[in-house]
Amino acid sequence: MKVLISVDMEGISGIVHSTETNPGRYDYERGRALMTAEANAVIAGVLDAEPTAVVWVADAHGPFRNILPEELDRRAHLVRGKPRPLSMLGGLDEHTDAVLLVGYHARAGGGPAVLAHTMSDDILDVRVAGRSFGEIGLNAAMSGHLGVPVALLSGDDTACAELRDLVPSAVTVAVKQALGQATAVALHPEEARERLRRAAADAIMRRALVSPLSIPGPLDVEVDLHSPVTVDLATLVPGVSRAQGGRTVTFTAADFADAYRLVLLLGQLATIKPG
Template sequence: MKVLISVDMEGISGIVHPAETNPDRYDYERGRALMTAEANAVIAGVLDAEPAAEVWVADAHGSFRNLLPEELDRRARLVRGKPRPMGMLGGLDEHTDAVMFVGYHARAGGGPAVLAHTMSDAILDVRVGGRSLGEIGLNAAMAGHLGVPVVLLSGDDTACAELCDLVPSAVTVAVKEALGQAAAVALHPEEARERLHQAAAEAVKQRTLVTPLALAGPLEVEIDLYGPYMVDLATLVPGVSRAEGGRTVTFTAADFADAYRLVLLLVQLASIKPG
């Protein structure tokens, strides 16, 4: 069996501030060490339960170059760098049996939640069929499109609740209780890792009981963007149109895979500054 572990950074225990997640800031090296340790705890839990499992780990934060390769459990394969197919789910395919989200955060507008956002600060909201989805929902639905269930999520309590609303039978581990965008009550990192180890083993054992999040097409997608110039760029993409209000673009996708790819493209376009 194949398990994909997608590891973000904002939902790691002890992390509450952008300085801990930004390579240009002073506290980043400690943040990436904590991130790698939590990934290792989940890898160990999976392999305790399924010793023959093929474990892939997708670095899913920012540049996708945060996990320390030399410190990662050598039994796992690391998907690193960008751009790449599937974005945060690098390595996902139809042969994957289960996906786990480690260190994930709540969507933009969710709260109180630590470092909540959706893909980038340029994205205010993504709605699919009228339902607001953050990175948790978008990635869970992409996995679900391939018939793969999300069986585990760790992050703050708001992120855990977000997945439970979408996939009620998934296992969640709240490694911190959010007090706000940059404040939380966190578990000690060693305690968080012990809980993740145990939860990963439990989640992989009950993977067949978790229903994938499948959203049938065609799908109407709306994206609220931070700046009007971002809307100007987005509407250069065929099929993307401007909605009323000045900050929203819309498009229709044949299925969720098409929707996911176009959302990833629009996120990148939104990062371009006007000349």
């Protein structure tokens, strides 16, 4: 069997501030070490349950170059760097048996939640068929489009509730209780890793009970953007229109894969600043 572990950073135990998640900032190196250690705990849990599993780990935070390769469990394959197909789900294909989301955070506007956002501070909301989706929902539905269930998620309590609302049978591990955007009550990192290892093994053993999140198309998608410049750029993409109000763009996607890729493109367009 093949398992993909997608590892973000904001939902790692002990992390509460952007200075711990951004390269070159105070305590980023500690954040990288904590992230790598939680990835290792989940790898160990997967292999406790299925010793012959092929485990891929997608570094899914920021530059996608955060996990310390030399410290990662040598039994796993590391997907590192960007841009790449399927972004945070790098390595996902129809042969994958389960996706585990580690260190994830709640969607923008989903607080109280630690470092809540949706892809970047430039995307305020993504609505698919009228329902708000953050990174958790987008990645769960993209996995589901390929018939792959999200069997586990770890992060703060708000992030865990976000996945359970979409995939009630998934295993969740709250490694911290969110008190706000930059504050939480966190488990000791070693306690968090012990719980993650047990939960990962449980998730793999009961993966057949978890249904993939399937959202059939065609799909009407709305994206609220922070910058008017990004809205201007987005309307250059065929099929994307400006909605009334000036901050929202809309498009219709044939299926969730098309919606996912176009939302990723809008996120990249948001990085372009006027000359």
